[in-house]
Amino acid sequence: LRSYGGDYAHYTARKHDERKAAEALLELRKRERRQQHEVLREQRERQAHRQSRAQRDARTANQAPILLGGMKNRSEHSAGRLQMQQAERRAALDARVDAAAVDVEREAAIAMLPPVLDDPGPQRVANLVAAGLPWVAPPWHTLDLTVQRGQRIGVSGRNGSGKSTLLRLLAGTVAPCSGRVDVSARTALLDQSLSALPAHDSALSWLQRAHPGEDQGSLRTRLALLGLDAGRSLRPLHALSGGERLKAALAALLYAEHPPQLLLLDEPGNHLDLPSLAALEHMLNQYPGTLIVVSHDPDLLDALHLTHRLDAGDHGWVLHAR
Structure with missing residues (x-):
């Protein structure tokens, strides 16, 4: 429960300010999530580029098969670790958005349709x-x-x-x-x-x-x-x-x-x-x-x-x- 000192006009003004602040915070969290998703996408692209270059270098290098296999395993391990870290980061970003959304009160639209009188009745x-x-x-x-x-x-x-x-x-x-x-x-x-x-x-x-x-x-x-x-x-x-x-x-x-x-x-x-x-x-x-x-x-x-x-x-x- 939350107590609001003052009259009804004070209450409605406070509720309006709180709703606007909550909506602004929600939009900020969504914008931060979009920006971070872009950062994560760039990280994936750089990782994929490095992997592709390493594979090309490995094919042209005069290395023993055992060394080439080790390089491949390390590359795959690094990619897996990045994928797991990004999944955790995305989950954290989603949680911040969800937490901000909880404070935004959604008032369900209520509609009452007026009846249609077939007969207006006596005077x-x-x-x-x-x-x-x-x-x-x-x-x-x-x-x-x-x-x-x-x-x-x-x-x-x-x-x-x-x-x-x-x-x-x-x-x-x-x-x-x-x-x-x-x-x-x-x-x-x-x-x-x-x-x-x-x-x-x-x-x-x-x-x-x-x-x-x-x-x-x-x-x-x-x-x-x-x-x-x-x-x-x-x-x-x-x-x-x-x-x-x-x-x-x-x-x-x-x-x-x-x-x-x-x-x-x-x-x-x-x-x-x-x-x-x-x-x-x-x-x-x-x-x-x-x-x-x-x-x-x-x-x-x-x-x-x-x-x-x-x-x-x-x-x-x-x-x-x-």
Whole structure:
């Protein structure tokens, strides 16, 4: 582990400098290896030239056969010793390059492709009238909310204010304790615990279930673009990391045969590394449907080009246009 004092801007600047220094050192080691390979090549050529000249001299010299044989053996021994020394030198040069390469962090490219909606859905996506949120205390226990097609709503507020419960109401996994909740669009919820994922299925089989008409090669490619290679895409989902499970869950939602017209995300940035988080932001900005995102990460919400913010404030729920 390495500790970086300072804020996130300081960390990113330090990481950038370290990466550039590591890349420069790697290029230096590669250049040194190329130069040394040239030196070694010249040594081999000089050795071969000396051997050739010695053989010509031996053929013309008036020497006893035993002396000529000794000269030949010494020449071959010298050539063998040079070959062994050069092999050791090349191995040492390769080791220096490998050691420098270890310090160069390779960030795998992550790509999340936006879904294609065959039907954008109704103009009024959802309507909540005095909807009572189960298990939520005042002043957040009831809510009036109308969601129109194409809106992008970021939900924020303190813990216990009912943000996750609101998403579950919209998804239909819990019923309101009072009032009315009407949702007219095809809806999908990705909760924090990824409860929809079957533990013993693989990412590939789960995606095949979501899109049975797609060929396996295309599905494998989509998973690979998410960083789930052939090995990871076939492992049981419970054996994957939190970030890998989140990617599998996202793939099953976004690459389904009929993608959701209303996408509900509860803390989608949890478990993701920085390249994956950047890919998620890019994909969500291309998502053509209606989006409601719960997140404590203000940078993520700011990056999603929201149309509205729904805040659980001191006096209850307040919807603000952005």
